[in-house]
Amino acid sequence: MPTARITFINEGxxxxFLRPDSERDPDLFFHASNVVDFDSIVVGDRVQYEVLRDDRRPAGRQAKAVxxxxxxx
Structure with missing residues (x-):
């Protein structure tokens, strides 16, 4: 599984968003429903994740972290 660091959280x-450890990869969006214990994460946490592609979304926004x-x- 790839790893990353949380860079932004909108709790409300x-x-x-998270920044993958692989410097070539862009920041990825994640939704609370795809996070184990969303209420306890903070900016700077290291995480592991999977990538899900949604080809219905606009170019550049097709991948998200799950x-x-x-x-x-």
Whole structure:
């Protein structure tokens, strides 16, 4: 599983972004429903995740992070 660091969280709207450890990959969107224990994550947490592609979304926004799980702080 790829790893990343949480860079932004909007708790009120239930989403955020993470920055993959692979420097070539763009930041990925994630939704609270795809995070194990969303209420406990904070910016800077290290996570592992899976990537889901949705070809119905506009170019550049087709990938999102799912199965996001904290692996360290």
């Amino acid at each position: 709207r239930g989403f955020g 199965a996001v799980q904290v692996i360290g702080r």
